[in-house]
Amino acid sequence: MSSSLELVGDKLPDNAQYKNRFEIPSASSNRLYVIAQNKKTNQWSCSCPGWIRHRKCKHLTSLQPLLAQHDKEQKRLG
Ligand SMILES: [Zn+2]
Numbered sequence: 168m169s170s171s172l173e174l175v176g177d178k179l180p181d182n183a184q185y186k187n188r189f190e191i192p193s194a195s196s197n198r199l200y201v202i203a204q205n206k207k208t209n210q211w212s213c214s215c216p217g218w219i220r221h222r223k224c225k226h227l228t229s230l231q232p233l234l235a236q237h238d239k240e241q242k243r244l245g
Contacts, residue, residue: 172233173189176190176202177189177190179201186203187203189201191230202214211227212227213226
């Protein structure tokens with residue numbers, strides 16, 4: 168079964184620091200932002216200016232239920 172997060176964005180390959188990278192469309196422009204989960208801390212982050220400045224943004228806030236579900240799915244897979 169594919170992750171529910173794949174319904175909101177395209178999955179990108181992992182890099183050195185981040186896993187579960189997804190490209191998500193901005194609501195207010197035609198830009199794309201990347202959300203990703205830190206490999207060490209499992210914290211989610213976003214590439215948008217709001218997150219960079221405040222460590223909090225509407226993307227991650229609105230996706231929170233899906234992120235939690237994604238974490239649960241991963242735990243179940245072991
Ligand atoms: Zn964001």
